[in-house]
Amino acid sequence: MRIVELRSDTKTLPTPAMREAMATSEYGDDMVGDDPTVNRLEAMSADILGKEAAVLLSSGTMGNLVAILAMCQRGDDIIIGDKSHIYRAEAGGASALGGVSYHPIPNQPDGTLDPEQVEANIHPPDQHYSPTTLIALENTHNACDGRPLTPNEIKSVADVAHSYDIPIHVDGARLFNASVALETPVSELVKDVDSVTFCLSKGLGCPTGSILAGDSETIDKARRVRKILGGAMRQAGIIAAPGIVALESMIDRLAEDHSNARTLALGLSKIPGFDVDADDVYTNLVFVNTTDELPSGVPQKLAEQGVMVGDRGNNLWRLVTHNDVSSEDIDYTLSVIEATVKAMRN
Ligand SMILES: Cc1ncc(COP(=O)(O)O)c(C=O)c1O
The missing domain is CATH 3.40.640.10 (Type I PLP-dependent aspartate aminotransferase-like (Major domain))
Structure with missing residues (x-):
């Protein structure tokens, strides 16, 4: 997987x-x-x-x-x-x-x-x-x-x-x-x-x-x-x-992590249930508030599919990009999150 x-x-x-x-x-x-x-x-x-x-x-x-x-x-x-x-x-x-x-x-x-x-x-x-x-x-x-x-x-x-x-x-x-x-x-x-x-x-x-x-x-x-x-x-x-x-x-490549973090935030901001502004992403850490629109149990469902997100409780997720997360991984993550949320809503 x-x-x-x-x-x-x-x-x-x-x-x-x-x-x-x-x-x-x-x-x-x-x-x-x-x-x-x-x-x-x-x-x-x-x-x-x-x-x-x-x-x-x-x-x-x-x-x-x-x-x-x-x-x-x-x-x-x-x-x-x-x-x-x-x-x-x-x-x-x-x-x-x-x-x-x-x-x-x-x-x-x-x-x-x-x-x-x-x-x-x-x-x-x-x-x-x-x-x-x-x-x-x-x-x-x-x-x-x-x-x-x-x-x-x-x-x-x-x-x-x-x-x-x-x-x-x-x-x-x-x-x-x-x-x-x-x-x-x-x-x-x-x-x-x-x-x-x-x-x-x-x-x-x-x-x-x-x-x-x-x-x-x-x-x-x-x-x-x-x-x-x-x-x-x-x-x-x-x-x-x-x-x-x-x-x-490994220093200069950190710019890729920062760019991936912004892409992730931007993608999530378009999925109902997530409240995040890509302008608040400065480096490789993405903090996302989840709203009432998000069904409960999404992090667990994502983990079953290999997408590991940091659920910090109180409707806050932290997502971190790094050397082992590629831009393709970000596209994949966004598609898995979108599909999972949609399926759980239906
Ligand atoms: C800002 C900051 N300082 C210090 C540490 C501690 O580092 P370590 O986990 O290597 O003890 C961390 C770990 O996450 C951190 O985020």
């Missing part, structure tokens, strides 16, 4: 070139810095991001947690968007393991934080308050339609943060999607921030892994935190090898 996996870009399978690189790369013991493939990926990542150093981690969640623990002490406070992945979906790791409190402020509908609200929420140096020691942004913003944050939007928050000597971290799980959508180099997107993570395992198509980059001192601390968390790995080049392939060959 033809499978069209639209639930997440984390569902991608390694490409033939990635499998080949995994089979043929050189490996060593990364815990003592001896894996040439990890070293190469980390150096390439730092270079592409315009940062001094980078470290390979097992996941985006680990990257964000390691960044927070490297930059904050117990009892500190981090300002963060209330719709951010770190705040909502990373198991409270910073408070559970680091004694750091999350200080959520509203994400604007476009995923940004309002610099004035950021400033108003920075704790004064007073014994009553936990010190604000980090501000975190997300780019693209997953829960805000996958919208990319522009360099100016990032700078406006970074300027506030830096005027209080507070660093900025960017959860850039889909940073390369932002870069491609804005036609702006990633180094430009992160030039005003102190640390950034990106995921190899989402749109870039790798089986696993994320990168954390920043200044050398922060990354040295991050290596120690990674070790404490049990995340320092031995022959980790097996993960890094596909990462190198991704950085060399």
Whole structure:
């Protein structure tokens, strides 16, 4: 059966070139810095991001947690968007393991934080308050339609943060999607921030892994935190090898995913029961509201036919395009959805 996996870009399978690189790369013991493939990926990542150093981690969640623990002490406070992945979906790791409190402020509908609200929420140096020691942004913003944050939007928050000597971290799980959508180099997107993570395992198509980059001192601390968390790995080049392939060959093609996402939204907007505006699709994430016109049980019926959609409850679907979804898959998906809805109505 033809499978069209639209639930997440984390569902991608390694490409033939990635499998080949995994089979043929050189490996060593990364815990003592001896894996040439990890070293190469980390150096390439730092270079592409315009940062001094980078470290390979097992996941985006680990990257964000390691960044927070490297930059904050117990009892500190981090300002963060209330719709951010770190705040909502990373198991409270910073408070559970680091004694750091999350200080959520509203994400604007476009995923940004309002610099004035950021400033108003920075704790004064007073014994009553936990010190604000980090501000975190997300780019693209997953829960805000996958919208990319522009360099100016990032700078406006970074300027506030830096005027209080507070660093900025960017959860850039889909940073390369932002870069491609804005036609702006990633180094430009992160030039005003102190640390950034990106995921190899989402749109870039790798089986696993994320990168954390920043200044050398922060990354040295991050290596120690990674070790404490049990995340320092031995022959980790097996993960890094596909990462190198991704950085060399999987970035520009993200434009196809963005175009497929828009085509999908446009097609769905013509099927009764779906409320979606293709103009609200910025990258590879398509959020669709379903209306009362849609019979119940459509996602299950689609799954039986191999079309896997992300039903998030509350009449909201999230559909994600990626390397394993072609433009033909999008046409096929639209025809299956249209036929299924029609049949279920009759
Ligand atoms: C915006 C964002 N940040 C971080 C993560 C965490 O990445 P991982 O699943 O690799 O832990 C995700 C995962 O979906 C994400 O969407």
